[in-house]
Amino acid sequence: MPIIATQGLTMRFPGVTALNDLTVAVEPGVVGLVGANGAGKSTLIKILLGLLPPTSGRAWVLDLDVAHQGALIRERVGYMPEYDCLPPDVSATDFVVHMARMSGLPPAAARERAADTLRHVGLHEERYRPIGGYSTGMRQKVKLAQALVHDPQLVFLDEPTNGLDPAGRDEMLELIRRIGTEFGISVLVTSHLLGELERTCDHVVVIDGGRLLRSQPVAEFTADSGTLAVEVEEGRDALGHRLADAGLSVRPDGRLLLVDVAGEHTYDLIRDAVVELNLCLIRMERRRHHIEEVFTAPQDAWRQAPPMPGPPPPATAPPVPPAAPVGFTSPPAGPPGGHPWTPPPGGAADGRGSGA
Ligand SMILES: Nc1ncnc2c1ncn2[C@@H]1O[C@H](COP(=O)(O)OP(=O)(O)OP(=O)(O)O)[C@@H](O)[C@H]1O
Numbered sequence: 001m002p003i004i005a006t007q008g009l010t011m012r013f014p015g016v017t018a019l020n021d022l023t024v025a026v027e028p029g030v031v032g033l034v035g036a037n038g039a040g041k042s043t044l045i046k047i048l049l050g051l052l053p054p055t056s057g058r059a060w061v062l063d064l065d066v067a068h069q070g071a072l073i074r075e076r077v078g079y080m081p082e083y084d085c086l087p088p089d090v091s092a093t094d095f096v097v098h099m100a101r102m103s104g105l106p107p108a109a110a111r112e113r114a115a116d117t118l119r120h121v122g123l124h125e126e127r128y129r130p131i132g133g134y135s136t137g138m139r140q141k142v143k144l145a146q147a148l149v150h151d152p153q154l155v156f157l158d159e160p161t162n163g164l165d166p167a168g169r170d171e172m173l174e175l176i177r178r179i180g181t182e183f184g185i186s187v188l189v190t191s192h193l194l195g196e197l198e199r200t201c202d203h204v205v206v207i208d209g210g211r212l213l214r215s216q217p218v219a220e221f222t223a224d225s226g227t228l229a230v231e232v233e234e235g236r237d238a239l240g241h242r243l244a245d246a247g248l249s250v251r252p253d254g255r256l257l258l259v260d261v262a263g264e265h266t267y268d269l270i271r272d273a274v275v276e277l278n279l280c281l282i283r284m285e286r287r288r289h290h291i292e293e294v295f296t297a298p299q300d301a302w303r304q305a306p307p308m309p310g311p312p313p314p315a316t317a318p319p320v321p322p323a324a325p326v327g328f329t330s331p332p333a334g335p336p337g338g339h340p341w342t343p344p345p346g347g348a349a350d351g352r353g354s355g356a
Helices: 041-048 070-076 090-101 106-119 138-148 164-183 194-200 235-245 265-275 289-297 300-302
Strands: 005-015 016-028 028-032 056-062 076-078 156-157 186-191 204-209 209-216 222-230 250-253 256-258 281-288
Touching: 005 041, 016 041, 016 056, 016 204, 016 209, 028 041, 028 164, 041 056, 041 186, 070 076, 070 281, 076 138, 076 186, 090 106, 090 138, 106 138, 138 156, 138 164, 164 186, 164 235, 186 194, 222 235, 222 265, 235 250, 235 256, 235 265, 256 265, 265 281
Parallel strands: 028 186, 028 204, 076 156, 156 186
Antiparallel strands: 005 016, 005 056, 204 209, 222 256, 222 281, 250 256
């Protein structure tokens, strides 16, 4: 059963469409909801909690209809809002106990659950101090604790890493992961940072301008790219030209060469070229996609790669005419859609680069 499902969900505010015909379903687990600022993430959460009626469309949370069963949804779902209005004069313990009582727990159970939850989020030591003296990271933990205290089936965490330094961010992401794995609570976590969701989530939903861009397991986002990253100690360019001569599609990327895998023989060609050129191979590994590439078409990504310099002319040879290496090193003379170091159709380039 999906934990969340929407069908043609649309939310229009005066002058802005926050959600635009959004249809998506997500299964239990740790789910990332990602989109730029203003993409519609918080609006979706408010609709899912039954707090904001959509302009049109329908939505269900834990099989409950947001239009009629908002109160039941809020009993079973915890919510960590993006912004806080925590009472400064109250301790974390008193605040979280109060929230537990509001959720219907009796006094003793509320105190026990609050102590447990504050310990889980890492606020055990400071729990009796007034919240007004807390750092941003501690305030985020209080918000997280109050979302978890009534033992929900599902939590909505709206930008939980906002305002945190790198160490605080890592700690929060680790906590979120544990909520899903150790406590078995499903999580919907929003972020505008794709990279941090890659480590934390099982599934990612990407929205852009209120529309669904993608909904996919993280493993599919980060599937094998079909590219080998090759690093040699010195002689990157010589190796690149040699591999292109051999008919491989190869381009530079910093210290690396990225080689499209055309079959098992690709490995043999690289090995042979390294040996023939007497180079020191540091690594050769399959590349995985990064989740950020969702926003970058593959051809754009390749265009960002700096064009490879042509091979330096041998000291004794006459200078290479400027036009000669173009077919080998720059895209215009190659096949349509080709890229640096892709040899022209019909096979290898003239071989001037090889063995340089
Ligand atoms: N109550 C409202 N009245 C008018 N416009 C609103 C209202 N709430 C949200 N919006 C608009 O709807 C769009 C989506 O806002 P929303 O807060 O859902 O985005 P978000 O993805 O959560 O962004 P952020 O990451 O900045 O929090 C924005 O253009 C926002 O200005």
